[in-house]
Amino acid sequence: MSGAAAAATAVGAATATPALAATTGTSPGIGHFSSYPFSLGVASGDPLPDSVILWTRIAPEPLVIGSGMPDRPVPVHWQVADDEAFTEIVREGEIFARPENNHAVHVDVRGLRPDRWYFYRFRCGSELSPVGRTRTLPAPGASVASFTVTHLSCQNWAVGYFTALRYMAEDSIDLALHLGDYIYEGAISGPVRDGADVPDAIRAACHSVDEYRLRYSLYKTDPDLQAAHAAYPWAIVWDDHEVSNDYAGGVDHGPAQLARRTAGYKAWWENTPTRVDPPVGADERIYRRFAVGSLVQFDLLDSREYRIGDNDPLVSKLGDEQEAWLIDGINAYDTTWNVAAVGQQLGGVNANSPTRNRIYKAYYDRSVAPVILAGDLHWTIASDALLAIPDASSPIVGEQFIVTSITSTGDGPGSQATKDGWMKFPWVKYVDGYRGYIRSTFTPSGVYSTQRDVRFVTRPNAPVWDAQNFFIDPKKPGIQLA
Template sequence: MLDLSNLRAAVRSEGGVSRRLFLAYGAALAALPTVGERAFGRVARQPKFSADPFTLGVASGDPTDTGVVLWTRLAPKPLDEAGGMLPENVEVRWELADDEGMKTVLKTGTVVATPQLGHSVHVEVEGLKPDRWYFYRFQCGGATSPVGRTRTTPERSSTPEKLKFAFASCQHYEQGLFTAYEHMAKDDLDLVFHLGDYIYEYPNRETAKVVRKHVGPKDGKIKTLEDYRNRHAQYRTDPHLQKTHNRFPWVVTWDDHEFDNNYANDIQEEQPKGKVKADPATFLEQRANAYQAYYEMMPLRKGCVPNGPDLKLYRSLAFGRLAEFQVLDTRQYRTDQPNGDRSSELNEDALNPKNTILGAKQAAWLRSALLKSTSTWNVLAQQVMMGMADLAAGESKKYSMDQWPGYAHERMKLMQWIADRKVPNPVVLTGDIHSNWVNDLRVDDRKLDTPVVAAEFVGTSITSGGNGVKEPKNLDTLLAENPFIKFHNRQRGYVRCAITTKEWRSDYVIVEDVLKPGAPADVRASFVVEAGKAGVTKA
């Protein structure tokens, strides 16, 4: 058992978390037995299971032109402690083939699933051919997993004809069925992007609006590692979510609910009443639990193994020279939301140059990645809306402080930098707010006489908020107040995109009813961006 009392005291004595102490605390929390391909102690090569150990399915992710990550987690009883697994190292065999019947096995190997990482498996397969579909499966203790399908990206120097992908976010298990994934799994896609809120940390709620109940504590949000593991496992038992993971490689990033609503770095949303502030050391312990469970359940590379409460998630993914995606993390490094995290005018606090949503290191990495890109489309896959939407009617002005307007100086500086460097065809993909938006982005969206710099496609939730509304109240007022907004809708679904060297097309797929199984889906609206021409038009 680690003795962290002295380190906690040092963290608390500073009244916050310095970078030095933050990293030291993270290193202490990470001082567990080595994880990954090396495992110490006995390895069970023929374990016995009381039930199918592959109840959570299989997944793949973060493809390159020569490789991909294959994932599974052993959990014969997924909602029990440790998933029903004994605290022992277990050998798992993996196979990758050319065909779904797994007759032509091209690569195979073994990996050790450790109890330290919840018996999750992350296999990084390399030496594959570019722009190819493959099939894979796992075997352990006489059990065989479902066969998954994955692919590599086109060769980095090539220019493929088309890329087809979907992006989604915000899937509250209690508030609806994952019918959107039932439809997405039938689409002809190359990739799926998930932009955050994969799980929700809230306690089980006894309300009429609950479609199905969360597991976990009834008297508060989940906090322990076991809590977060079980919540992820419950979500992953959904057959439609499993199917979509099974059919396409995913690229994931988080928002807030994977840990705690509207958190900012080491600052929690709900502060204790009175003069005593929340303890950042305790909060970071909880963050370490959340981050570890997230890594365990996602098809991420071993370079993302968390170091205590620190997990580097921002990264690049290229699809030949057609598109390059910069996957961002707008939660882990941000400063506290200004104006008490309440909708506000763009006052001195909101425009403070010290506010950051990316953090200095990630911001520098992003600029470097955009400068080096040779792709036709340059995409930011991220969480919160960049469009500076005035949410108040009339002369008063109100902007969301949890979104990029709360960090308006950094946002406008980034847009100006993209404009000055003439970054080709910038597009922003966004989740978070349980509604659909299409925005033309300027350096300052309040100045409509200035050039459009980028397009932003904001996707609605899979289920969060329950069934939305087709025609939001005061929609005309919202559009009149914000002429840069080209579309707004509050139903549920996802966004399906198809891009070529000449055009980007986004289809807004709407599920009619997330409260009943088998609901139909249709395309509510489609929008196009022409390469070399800033601005969105309706298809």
């Protein structure tokens, strides 16, 4: 746990005090802001049965370096309540937003009740933040009737509107799993989003920490992204564009690439509601595990930091340590379902992968049928997880859902020839080239998933529809179209 989060935990355990008010006064040392300081919204993440991380960043001028903030710590008050009107406050405290973290805060709120929805907000000076909604997980081993997650990836701001996130915010979801490419680091050229005015400093390709911070600010000013973050907690991992396209972290690319990785990891940590510790230079462990009562175990994986090669028979694509952690923890919780969520799939849809073969065999040997959630491809591909792809006669180990992008690649439906190419493999059950997300409800009797698509992203206000439903039977591995 970070020092700031630890301090917040101690404050959060204090006795609740009267309701937070938007007063005309200011906190000590803080005057009135040049603009609304909560311009980037609020978020929560990485819930546990008794805890959740609350996030915000104080940014009255989000699109300039330093966000218009003084070079000193700023006190931020936070509250958690049972009700949206904040008449029943259950935890509150104060934390400092520090300049070395770009005035972001991560509050580790402890002592919450399991399997509960809460409301939260912040105050800085005389200003109140928007209200966010979050929840805790069920207690370990508790019986759970259902739990709904969405998984999403690849939200390129310059390519289109985050309309899918608006619909996602309105959906009945308990937890969002963002599987990478939260930002895109490359140069932004040409007109974007109806000619929005993007400063040159933000259009430049990201290399320094300030450039990555500005790129996150641009993305996080999006109202649909803010709405989805405020609706429920998220658990986030990265893929490649949080640093640079197709980077492989386990390969030494020299000091320039390591410096870029250091900057990218720092900005990622500052701008996500994550429970993981801050990075140390170019290193940060983000793979982690949690369970939803007796229903689902989730393993969140890092597809980039330890990566050396895709098809090395001896060296893991996940890094040897992370692969061992995953395999050793397959039975960490006694749950009906076991989910592995990763930015990029463990191996190609139709290609042999030694790393994937070892991992799938470990699941198979333990009689555990995993549900694999992945992103990266900008296509939805729902397929059976075979023990030895591309051997179509090998046993079905579990299921894999690769989710399409939020905007990347632009409007669907994608190339029919590409779709036909995927569908010729018998283990591939469904392919979709529109933009959108997948919602999955886990129950003891089955997993019910839906691909939700938006008609276009290059214009605002696209309609949404349920493109395909899926079902997974806990007694029979494999995806069924419903």
